[in-house]
Amino acid sequence: MKRLLFISFCATMCVMGYARVEMPRFFSSNMVLQQQTECRLWGTAKENTKVVICLPWQKTKCVTTTDKDGHWKTSIPTPVAGGPYNISISDGEELVLENVMVGEVWLCAGQSNMEIPMKGYPGQSIDNANDDALHGTNPQLRLFTVKRGGSFRPLDDVTGTWSEAQPESIREFSATAYYFGRLLNEILHVPVGLISTSYGGSACEAWMNSEWINEEWVKAYPKSKVPQTEEEYSRMKDKNRVSSALYNAQLHPLIGIGMKGAIWYQGEDNCNRASSYADMLSTLVKGWRKEWNIGEFPFYYTQIAPFEYKIITPNGKDSVNSAFLREQQYMAETMIPNSGMAVLLDAGMRDCIHPRQKRTAGERLARLALVKTYGVKGVVAESPRVSGIEIKNDTIVIGFDRDKMWVNFRGNTSSGNFEVAGEDRVFHPAHAWLQRSKVMVKSDKVKKPVAVRYAFKNWVQGDLFCEDLPVSSFRTDNW
Numbered sequence: 001m002k003r004l005l006f007i008s009f010c011a012t013m014c015v016m017g018y019a020r021v022e023m024p025r026f027f028s029s030n031m032v033l034q035q036q037t038e039c040r041l042w043g044t045a046k047e048n049t050k051v052v053i054c055l056p057w058q059k060t061k062c063v064t065t066t067d068k069d070g071h072w073k074t075s076i077p078t079p080v081a082g083g084p085y086n087i088s089i090s091d092g093e094e095l096v097l098e099n100v101m102v103g104e105v106w107l108c109a110g111q112s113n114m115e116i117p118m119k120g121y122p123g124q125s126i127d128n129a130n131d132d133a134l135h136g137t138n139p140q141l142r143l144f145t146v147k148r149g150g151s152f153r154p155l156d157d158v159t160g161t162w163s164e165a166q167p168e169s170i171r172e173f174s175a176t177a178y179y180f181g182r183l184l185n186e187i188l189h190v191p192v193g194l195i196s197t198s199y200g201g202s203a204c205e206a207w208m209n210s211e212w213i214n215e216e217w218v219k220a221y222p223k224s225k226v227p228q229t230e231e232e233y234s235r236m237k238d239k240n241r242v243s244s245a246l247y248n249a250q251l252h253p254l255i256g257i258g259m260k261g262a263i264w265y266q267g268e269d270n271c272n273r274a275s276s277y278a279d280m281l282s283t284l285v286k287g288w289r290k291e292w293n294i295g296e297f298p299f300y301y302t303q304i305a306p307f308e309y310k311i312i313t314p315n316g317k318d319s320v321n322s323a324f325l326r327e328q329q330y331m332a333e334t335m336i337p338n339s340g341m342a343v344l345l346d347a348g349m350r351d352c353i354h355p356r357q358k359r360t361a362g363e364r365l366a367r368l369a370l371v372k373t374y375g376v377k378g379v380v381a382e383s384p385r386v387s388g389i390e391i392k393n394d395t396i397v398i399g400f401d402r403d404k405m406w407v408n409f410r411g412n413t414s415s416g417n418f419e420v421a422g423e424d425r426v427f428h429p430a431h432a433w434l435q436r437s438k439v440m441v442k443s444d445k446v447k448k449p450v451a452v453r454y455a456f457k458n459w460v461q462g463d464l465f466c467e468d469l470p471v472s473s474f475r476t477d478n479w
Contacts, residue, residue: 021045021095024253029098030162032142032193034105034258035081037294042073042256045091054088057102066091078102078258081190084139099164101142103191104184105259106369108177109207109251110266111240112200113302113361116354118178119171126175127356133170136178141165141185143173146197150206150239151249152230158197158253174198176265176302179362180369187370195257197250202240203269204280207251210244212287217280221273241269255291261298261373262288263365267329268304268353271320277328282335299339300368303329303472305348305355308459323456323473330385330472340368343383345455345462345470346410364469380404383469389452389476396420396452396476398439403466406437410463410470417460420449425479427453439464451477 023043033039045051047070053062057079064074083101088094108114118129147159163169170178174196185192199206203224205213210226218224226243227233239245270277285299309322326345333341342364347357355361364381371381384403389396400407409415409432418441419427430443430452441452455462455473462470 020093021051021089021091023089023095024157025160026144026158026162026195026254026257027097028162029100030142030164031097031144032101032103032105032162032191033076033078034260035078035102035190037078037258038075039078039258040073040075040256041089042071043089044070045072046070049091051089051091054090056085056087057082083191101140101191101193103140103193104188105193105195105257106177106181106184107254107259107262108174108180108194108196108198109262110198110264111202111269112198113268113304113354113358114174114176114196114263114265115198115200116175116358117172118175118358120175121354124352124354125356126358128359129171129175132178132359133167136165136167136170136182138165138182138185140191141181142191142193143169143178143181144193144195145173146195146250146254148199148240149249150199150242150245152227152233152245154248154252156253158250162193175358176362176365177263179359180263180366181362183363183366184369187366187376188374195254195259197254198265199240199246199250201238201269202246202266203243204266204277204284205243206241206246207266208244208247208280208284209287209291210247212283213243214276214279214283217273217276220276251288255288256293259292259294259297261300261369263369264299264301265361266301267325268307268322271304271309271322271325274320274322274325274328277325278331278335281329281332285336285339296338298369298373299336300342300365300372301329301332301339302342302344302361302365305344305361306350306455306458306460306462307348307353307355308350320458321456322458323475326473327475330474338372340372340382341472342368343462343470343472345460345473346465348459348461350459380467380469384466384471386474386476391449394447394449395440395442396449397435398441398452400437400439400466400471403437405467407434407439407464407466407471409434410465412463415454415463417455417463419443419453419456420446421451421453421477422446422448423450425451425477427451451475451479453477
């Protein structure tokens with residue numbers, strides 16, 4: 001009899017455990033909800049049961065009902081930025097989300113230069129990271145890191161925990177994302193929530209739904225093939241490069257959360273197949289926006305920093321020139337609505353693919369958001385772009401857009417980063433000088449120039465600026 005009572009008690013406890021409201025890990029205490037919107041929430045509870053959500057900023061309760069499998073989803077109205085709040089969610093047994101803030105939420109994704117934490121990697125440090133972490137305690141800034149993972153099938157949850165910004169949590173969080181969020185919070189004076197979902201060495205294709213992968217990309221780079229079976233997927237190496245693997249594991253579970261926009265730092269892994277990157281990135285953004293279904297949310301990204309790449313193209317012939325990837329990122333800015341590119345031509349390292357200047361990267365991304373999304377006036381956020389060239393005898397004259405204060409050579413009266421070529425398509429180092437808002441370029445070895453390139457190499461230290469923002473590397477030829 002005692003044994004039967006014990007079994008009955010255990011069965012009851014199991015049912016009660018299943019009946020309790022459960023939510024994905026990114027809906028938890030210490031989280032940030034996007035302000036002044038309809039934020040979607042979802043989870044599980046007892047099947048065919050009402051789920052009641054009590055919000056401290058309104059008197060009316062939100063009520064939804066689970067389906068036959070116990071799943072529920074709803075949207076809640078959020079107020080202007082504030083907090084902390086406690087949110088109660090109950091199907092008869094209460095779940096309380098404590099210390100919740102309402103403010104601005106941003107998704108931060110990419111490969112290792114987004115992933116690298118404030119503590120750096122072994123032998124690769126981040127400038128001023130310890131001092132910034134030491135002084136970084138801030139309950140208005142909340143951090144969530146998605147644990148690395150790949151999957152053949154779309155998943156419903158991730159592993160991670162929300163935490164307030166304090167030295168220990170800052171040290172473990174994405175450096176680029178931290179500096180981005182810190183500046184937003186400082187200028188906007190509202191809580192900021194950052195979700196970092198990144199994976200070192202990951203390909204752009206890995207962050208895309210398999211349905212978006214173009215056959216031409218696969219032909220050019222067979223490793224981007226979408227696995228057809230789970231067995232095939234399990235045999236594939238480098239899961240961070242397998243098409244859709246990171247989308248399934250690290251992005252799909254997040255789709256639908258209330259957020260303001262996304263920042264992106266990726267591209268290094270696509271250098272050896274650069275010609276498709278602008279099309280690929282614009283397809284990724286279009287797909288993310290369609291699945292989130294909150295309109296053309298802001299998408300800001302970094303142009304990869306210079307580095308002396310020593311990798312081989314898929315055909316095994318030539319080492320890559322990452323300037324072609326930077327060029328594709330330059331093109332993507334005009335292809336993706338409501339986007340912006342932070343140029344890092346002055347913030348690379350010759351012998352390390354993980355530059356130390358992550359504050360530069362994060363704060364340039366933040367300036368894009370502050371100016372283009374939040375309407376901050378009086379500062380410049382976008383680097384100039386080439387508007388066209390004019391050939392005058394032996395000299396090429398270069399004009400620019402977005403250069404209200406005119407371009408300048410940082411720390412010098414000239415630049416050593418220009419080259420010109422004639423009809424023989426052979427480039428020679430050129431002398432460059434300024435005439436008001438124009439850059440004049442010529443080489444004694446090219447009497448009739450037809451094309452000009454600026455900083456179009458793997459490793460380069462950008463020296464052409466407008467105010468404090470570098471101009472991207474560029475070329476006027478298509479050879």
